[in-house]
Amino acid sequence: MNEQEVAKYIKKKESSTSKSKYKSKHKHKYIDCLLIEKDRPYRSKVCEICGKIGDVNFFETKEYGLHSRIMMTDEEVFEKYKDLKQIEVNDIWDKYVNIKRE
Numbered sequence: 025m026n027e028q029e030v031a032k033y034i035k036k037k038e039s040s041t042s043k044s045k046y047k048s049k050h051k052h053k054y055i056d057c058l059l060i061e062k063d064r065p066y067r068s069k070v071c072e073i074c075g076k077i078g079d080v081n082f083f084e085t086k087e088y089g090l091h092s093r094i095m096m097t098d099e100e101v102f103e104k105y106k107d108l109k110q111i112e113v114n115d116i117w118d119k120y121v122n123i124k125r126e
Contacts, residue, residue, distance in 0.1 A: 075123040
């Protein structure tokens with residue numbers, strides 16, 4: 025294709041590494057947040073462009089004694105991550121969340 029020729033549309037490229045059929049049109053930019061399902065917080069990463077859920081941390085722990093850890097309560101998780109954006113979800117196993125644009 026010459027520099028002067030302009031394509032009518034851009035074909036989507038199939039992904040060679042993921043199970044999804046097509047690649048996304050952007051590079052995901054993940055931010056830390058708290059996903060909240062039925063008043064239960066989960067620390068996670070969400071793409072701020074499309075709302076794709078990345079890593080979800082299902083268990084938050086804290087040090088308890090010399091060589092042990094215990095699970096944190098929901099209140100402790102809320103207190104520890106109070107500065108993170110909180111997003112309500114219907115199901116923690118969803119792949120995307122609704123992103124509200126300001």
